Amino acid sequence: xxxxxxxxxxxxxxxxxxxxxxxxxxxxxxxxxxxxxxxxxxxxxxxxxxxxxxxxxxxxxxxxxxxxxxxxxxxxxxxxxxxxxxxxxxxxxxxxxxxxxxxxxxxxxxxxxxxxxxxxxxxxxxxxxxxxxxxxxxxxxxxxxxxxxxxxxxxxxxxxxxxxxxxxxxxxxxxxxxxxxxxxxxxxxxxxxxxxxxxxxxxxxxxxxxxxxxxxxxxxxxxxxxxxxxxxxxxxxxxxxxxxxxxxxxxxxxxxxxxxxxxxxxxxxxxxxxxxxxxxxxxxxxxxxxxxxxxxxxxxxxxxxxxxxxxxxxxxxxxxxxxxxxxxxxxxxxxxxxxxxxxxxxxxxxxxxxxxxxxxxxxxxxxxxxxxxxxxxxxxxxxxxxxxxxxxxxxxxxxxxxxxxxxxxxxxxxxxxxxxxxxxxxxxxxxxxxxxxxxxxxxxxxxxxxxxxxxxxxxxxxxxxxxxxxxxxxxxxxxxxxxxxxxxxxxxxxxxxxxxxxxxxxxxxxxxxxxxxxxxxxxxxxxxxxxxxxxxxxxxxxxxxxxxxxxxxxxxxxxxxxxxxxxxxxxxxxxxxxxxxxxxxxxxxxxxxxxxxxxxxxxxxxxxxxxxxxxxxxx
Numbered sequence: 001x002x003x004x005x006x007x008x009x010x011x012x013x014x015x016x017x018x019x020x021x022x023x024x025x026x027x028x029x030x031x032x033x034x035x036x037x038x039x040x041x042x043x044x045x046x047x048x049x050x051x052x053x054x055x056x057x058x059x060x061x062x063x064x065x066x067x068x069x070x071x072x073x074x075x076x077x078x079x080x081x082x083x084x085x086x087x088x089x090x091x092x093x094x095x096x097x098x099x100x101x102x103x104x105x106x107x108x109x110x111x112x113x114x115x116x117x118x119x120x121x122x123x124x125x126x127x128x129x130x131x132x133x134x135x136x137x138x139x140x141x142x143x144x145x146x147x148x149x150x151x152x153x154x155x156x157x158x159x160x161x162x163x164x165x166x167x168x169x170x171x172x173x174x175x176x177x178x179x180x181x182x183x184x185x186x187x188x189x190x191x192x193x194x195x196x197x198x199x200x201x202x203x204x205x206x207x208x209x210x211x212x213x214x215x216x217x218x219x220x221x222x223x224x225x226x227x228x229x230x231x232x233x234x235x236x237x238x239x240x241x242x243x244x245x246x247x248x249x250x251x252x253x254x255x256x257x258x259x260x261x262x263x264x265x266x267x268x269x270x271x272x273x274x275x276x277x278x279x280x281x282x283x284x285x286x287x288x289x290x291x292x293x294x295x296x297x298x299x300x301x302x303x304x305x306x307x308x309x310x311x312x313x314x315x316x317x318x319x320x321x322x323x324x325x326x327x328x329x330x331x332x333x334x335x336x337x338x339x340x341x342x343x344x345x346x347x348x349x350x351x352x353x354x355x356x357x358x359x360x361x362x363x364x365x366x367x368x369x370x371x372x373x374x375x376x377x378x379x380x381x382x383x384x385x386x387x388x389x390x391x392x393x394x395x396x397x398x399x400x401x402x403x404x405x406x407x408x409x410x411x412x413x414x415x416x417x418x419x420x421x422x423x424x425x426x427x428x429x430x431x432x433x434x435x436x437x438x439x440x441x442x443x444x445x446x447x448x449x450x451x452x453x454x455x456x457x458x459x460x461x462x463x464x465x466x467x468x469x470x471x472x473x474x475x476x477x478x479x480x481x482x483x484x485x486x487x488x489x490x491x492x493x494x495x496x497x498x499x500x501x502x503x504x505x506x507x508x509x510x511x512x513x514x515x516x517x518x519x520x521x522x523x524x525x526x527x528x529x530x531x532x533x534x535x536x537x538x539x540x541x542x543x544x545x546x547x548x549x550x551x552x553x554x555x556x557x558x559x560x561x562x563x564x565x566x567x568x569x570x571x572x573x574x575x576x577x578x579x580x581x582x583x584x585x586x587x588x589x590x591x592x593x594x595x596x597x598x599x600x601x602x603x604x605x606x607x608x609x610x611x612x613x614x615x616x617x618x619x
């Protein structure tokens with residue numbers, strides 16, 4: 001095909017081309033995730049691989065099938081055959097994109113922006129190698145074994161951990177800073193755009209040679225041996241990097257076998273394992289979205305050195321078993337500081353004198369914005385209407401997008417006799433048509449409103465909300481939330497952290513916040529209302545969730561408590577979702593926070609026993 005850039009013409013990106021080649025040789029490796037800045041040929045390289053794939057077992061040519069991030073679930077897994085259902089009244093099934101990808105490549109551009117309901121479908125298909133559809137009176141299953149290739153720009157958010165782990169290999173690509181390389185990239189791309197057919201012909205022999213080598217390596221793969229020594233090396237390296245589960249071990253083993261087959265070797269060596277580990281571990285090692293990507297070569301060298309040391313022969317036993325260190329060692333006591341299976345060592349007392357083990361934290365469920373949004377920012381916190389979400393019900397045509405076939409047929413069926421139908425196609429009327437109503441999840445704006453009046457208690461509240469805000473921001477790559485912080489003290493309220501997803505901004509601004517003075521609770525709520533109204537005007541506005549940390553006291557300004565309750569009622573009138581964290585700690589409790597929560601129409605949580613982790617998890 002002349003409209004596809006030749007694989008052999010891709011300049012640089014040797015690691016990416018190798019990862020794609022290994023997956024073409026051994027699809028069981030699990031596919032490739034390609035991460036990098038825009039304009040680095042991620043999509044070009046992925047699309048160029050398809051013509052090099054060996055034919056499927058049935059002789060058909062392997063295909064590259066693109067999965068649009070806005071695809072519906074019906075398009076991905078399959079649906080009723082609309083033509084036959086409406087024309088003949090027959091219930092027949094048309095498989096979706098996953099069936100088309102069987103034996104080939106399923107390519108997802110911007111895979112990190114894929115809707116959650118489609119991610120769930122991909123996870124099931126990748127795990128089972130087949131798709132099962134059970135709905136609308138249909139029960140069908142079909143094979144769907146494919147090489148999953150996804151490209152993404154990390155600046156736009158990370159993947160769900162479950163999907164990230166499903167990619168066998170991961171490669172980070174960057175534009176070269178070498179002038180000669182950049183010149184050659186431009187030269188080849190311009191030549192391709194000028195005359196695609198001539199450019200493809202120039203690299204046809206090189207691509208044909210690559211295709212032949214991939215086919216030969218795939219045929220050789222079942223005969224490649226994987227010695228026990230290399231299996232132990234793989235296990236030791238994975239253990240050294242503390243990866244979760246066993247998928248990394250299996251991926252490295254399969255990729256090492258594929259690399260040995262690619263070299264034409266009969267047996268896997270340490271060099272093959274090293275190459276496989278460099279491709280399989282980077283995305284499994286990372287625990288924090290803000291950590292630097294990639295794999296530290298020094299750390300990998302150390303893991304391989306330790307694995308070699310484990311393979312060294314054991315030292316000769318002491319010839320005198322009863323000498324020093326010999327004989328049977330006494331069994332450890334059932335209790336005591338050295339007992340492995342005895343009572344746990346008691347924790348040191350905390351600053352207040354109580355053992356750390358007695359500190360209790362509340363288990364708080366995740367808070368969501370009630371109701372259903374109308375297609376806000378993609379995320380993972382609250383429900384929203386979406387053309388891309390899963391179908392939750394059917395409604396009269398015009399209230400949703402597309403056609404809900406099963407509901408349409410159910411609506412038309414009782415009317416067939418009255419419409420004079422005895423046989424043949426169904427007789428439909430406009431009133432029969434039904435549309436699917438879909439729901440997805442959205443990201444929200446979480447606004448912390450913090451009482452900074454007083455001294456020690458205010459600092460503790462600020463520390464709590466600061467840690468919670470940073471935890472939320474670190475989780476924002478997954479849920480795609482924004483966080484803002486408003487503090488109130490003295491006579492005014494201040495926007496400490498404007499709506500952001502940047503941890504650096506949040507930490508820097510919170511570190512400069514001051515505490516002490518009187519309590520202008522009304523000003524804090526008024527400033528919150530102003531902020532939310534400004535945010536409503538943004539084209540990418542998110543539904544907000546307000547988290548107010550207060551003891552309910554209001555001591556600044558004229559009629560401070562009535563003004564605060566009136567400001568709270570204003571937020572309630574704006575239909576803002578709110579949570580109040582009751583910070584009252586005095587022996588005689590006034591219950592003022594409960595009054596503020598009632599005026600806000602808010603859920604209330606006590607601060608006592610609520611850790612930053614609990615607060616972040618709830619919000």
